[in-house]
Amino acid sequence: xxxxxxxxxxxxxxxxxxxxxxxxxxxxxxxxxxxxxLVDWVDRIGVRQATxxxxxxxxxxxxxxDVLLHLLAGWPLSTRSLLLATLLPVPIAGLGAGIxxxxxxxxxxxxxxxxxxxxxxxxxxxxxxxxxxTQAALEFERATRHGRALALVLIDVDHFKRVxxxxxxxxxDRLLVEIAQTCAATLRRTDxxxxxxGEEFIVLLPETGQREAVRLAERMxxxxxxxxxxxxxxxQVPVTISLGVVAMSAATPTLDALIRATDQALYDAKxxxxxxxxxxxxxxxx
Numbered sequence: 645x646x647x648x649x650x651x652x653x654x655x656x657x658x659x660x661x662x663x664x665x666x667x668x669x670x671x672x673x674x675x676x677x678x679x680x681x682l683v684d685w686v687d688r689i690g691v692r693q694a695t696x697x698x699x700x701x702x703x704x705x706x707x708x709x710d711v712l713l714h715l716l717a718g719w720p721l722s723t724r725s726l727l728l729a730t731l732l733p734v735p736i737a738g739l740g741a742g743i744x745x746x747x748x749x750x751x752x753x754x755x756x757x758x759x760x761x762x763x764x765x766x767x768x769x770x771x772x773x774x775x776x777x778t779q780a781a782l783e784f785e786r787a788t789r790h791g792r793a794l795a796l797v798l799i800d801v802d803h804f805k806r807v808x809x810x811x812x813x814x815x816x817d818r819l820l821v822e823i824a825q826t827c828a829a830t831l832r833r834t835d836x837x838x839x840x841x842g843e844e845f846i847v848l849l850p851e852t853g854q855r856e857a858v859r860l861a862e863r864m865x866x867x868x869x870x871x872x873x874x875x876x877x878x879x880q881v882p883v884t885i886s887l888g889v890v891a892m893s894a895a896t897p898t899l900d901a902l903i904r905a906t907d908q909a910l911y912d913a914k915x916x917x918x919x920x921x922x923x924x925x926x927x928x929x930x
Contacts, residue, residue, distance in 0.1 A: 765839040767817055768824035773846075776838035777899075780848050783836070784899040787850070787892060794850055794892040795857035796906045799827065799864070801843040802884045802918040811881055819881055823868055830867045831860070846903075854891035854923060861887040861921045869919070884919035886910060891923075 888910030
């Protein structure tokens with residue numbers, strides 16, 4: 645049964661990813677700071693309002709230049725002159741601004757999609773190892789600086805090579821997707837799930853001690869087991885997962901050390917018979 649706080653935050657489509665504060669930072673457009681500011685401005689007010697603002701500014705500038713020109717030349721101001729200065733920029737600025745801003749928005753959306761793809765595992769739809777390591781480093785630094793709890797879970801699909809050999813790689817791929825979706829639905833909004841490589845997934849649990857991390861890991865194990873052993877499940881491949889869990893301690897020097905300790909816990913779970921959660925004592929997390 646899913647936790648009330650659980651949701652598919654870790655499925656990495658733009659509408660579903662629950663990103664930490666640092667994860668949502670926009671990458672530069674590559675056109676310079678002025679273009680980044682322009683894109684942010686258009687995002688905030690929309691293309692239509694931005695176009696109207698540019699047209700209005702163009703009209704005001706045109707009128708001011710017309711008045712200045714007449715004053716400097718000593719010419720008398722006329723209603724016709726002011727009317728031309730007011731109306732002439734409207735179609736030119738409107739058309740130019742509208743086209744330009746829409747191109748900018750389209751380029752920014754394309755860049756955002758490329759950014760999403762670069763940080764997403766193409767098969768399972770969860771985040772990839774690159775994204776995870778960036779976010780995990782931020783969370784580890786935050787936990788170290790503020791003395792917060794932090795735990796790591798490493799997941800491995802049991803006998804996955806046998807699945808590929810006996811049922812084919814297409815079934816193996818579908819199995820990985822199923823496991824990723826099941827784990828994502830089981831986790832909380834703040835938890836970070838990613839495919840770590842091959843048949844391995846990794847989960848970072850901010851603000852979580854060892855007891856709660858073990859409970860969440862066991863819930864993932866049971867959810868995967870129950871789903872894949874359901875007689876109505878289309879895959880009909882009763883696969884299990886093994887999980888290693890380690891909570892960060894004051895003696896944990898680096899994120900790499902925490903990952904190594906969790907990998908050791910996963911190895912112990914495999915060696916103990918698979919289909920289980922295994923943890924290391926807090927003192928071994930360093």
